[in-house]
Amino acid sequence: MxxxxxxxxxxxxxxxxxxxxxxxxxxxxxxxxxxxxxxxxxxxxxxxxxxxxxxxxxxxxxxxxxxxxxxxxxxxxxxxxxxxxxxxxxxxxxxxxxxxxxxxxxxxxxxxxxxxxxxxxxxxxxxxxxxxxxxxxxxxxxxxxxxxxxxxxxxxxxxxxFQPATLADVAYACGLLSEVPMTEALCAEVHRLSGGRMREVLNIIATVERVARESGLDKADVEHFRGVALSYDWQMRRPRTVHAGAGAAA
Missing domain, CATH: 3.40.50.300 (P-loop containing nucleotide triphosphate hydrolases)
Known part of the structure; x- marks a missing residue:
């Protein structure tokens, strides 16, 4: 990153x-x-x-x-x-x-x-x-x-x-920080999964990069990450995964 x-x-x-x-x-x-x-x-x-x-x-x-x-x-x-x-x-x-x-x-x-x-x-x-x-x-x-x-x-x-980061903030962060280009749909998923918490945004971007490299991807899209845990909900004690329908309606 x-x-x-x-x-x-x-x-x-x-x-x-x-x-x-x-x-x-x-x-x-x-x-x-x-x-x-x-x-x-x-x-x-x-x-x-x-x-x-x-x-x-x-x-x-x-x-x-x-x-x-x-x-x-x-x-x-x-x-x-x-x-x-x-x-x-x-x-x-x-x-x-x-x-x-x-x-x-x-x-x-x-x-x-x-x-x-x-x-x-x-x-x-x-x-x-x-x-x-x-x-x-x-x-x-x-x-x-x-x-x-x-x-x-x-x-x-x-x-x-301070308020949760907007979708525009998160998309800007993904474009600025990620060494693997991310589609608009995946940026929207990063926003949803992070809840606009910039600390979580950074962690998710790092995870996307790692998975993308392991998969040999030149560009990361939601279709590559459906069902993949990109975050973790410590209160509910369960992973947060990319929605199956993400991209159509994130």
Whole structure:
């Protein structure tokens, strides 16, 4: 499978929301909340955006304390001394971020809400004082969790809920990533079997490629995969297979 980044509709909405935060009127309203169901590509999208823009990407840890977070942030930056008191470390980080204006991305942000949201309060302070954009990534319930903390919730300038990938997104991904060309009908089956979860789309494309190579196919169509398990439903504990009638009505 080709190593490419797929710019889906979710990606476009996320980038538009980032621009809106960057153009905000209130300097302290620098938080963007990115949320949605697992497997829709939230982390992958934000990570790619961070690489492209020079933003800092951190994955929150279950045992983060404010100081542990600050040390992780400093270690990621590499140029900030991690020694001294928490207050000294915080000051050095503020100085660096205020000058660099690097956005900050926090994945699995639910972990920042433990212990009365002490870590998220520290992240809020960094956003306030350095006036940088902070992207918080979480599951579908994080918006309600953050809403319990009014002083933080009021600083969320934008919230983006990732949706399942559209058929157009999936067809684009299949065309961009698959080393074996796939017909429109098979792309539609990839969309149906994946439920629009980009993580699952990538796994299915890899399976299609493997089966196609083993079968010596130059192009993959539904007729080659009818009854073939391209995915697995872990809740129902059964494989997801290409429909017998796929191609006529996927």
């Amino acid at each position: 080709k190593k490419q980044f797929v710019k889906t509709e979710n990606y476009s909405r996320f980038v538009a929301a980032v621009r809106a935060v960057e153009q905000r009127g209130a300097a302290e309203a620098g938080l963007l909340l990115l949320h949605g169901l697992p497997g829709l590509g939230k982390s992958h999208t934000a990570d790619r955006w961070a690489v492209d823009t020079g933003a800092i990407f951190l994955r929150a840890k279950v045992d983060w304390t404010p100081r542990y977070f600050l040390k992780d942030l400093a270690a990621t930056l590499r140029t900030v001394d991690t020694s001294g008191s928490s207050q000294q470390l915080f000051g050095r980080l503020l100085d660096h971020l205020a000058r660099s204006q690097q956005p900050l991305v926090i994945d699995e942000a639910e972990f920042t809400l433990a212990r009365q949201a002490q870590v998220l309060e520290k992240i809020r302070d960094i956003s306030d004082y350095a006036e940088i954009t902070v992207v918080l990534i979480g599951m579908e319930k994080i918006q309600k969790m953050v809403a319990r903390h009014g002083q933080i919730h009021s600083r969320i300038a934008q919230a983006v809920e």
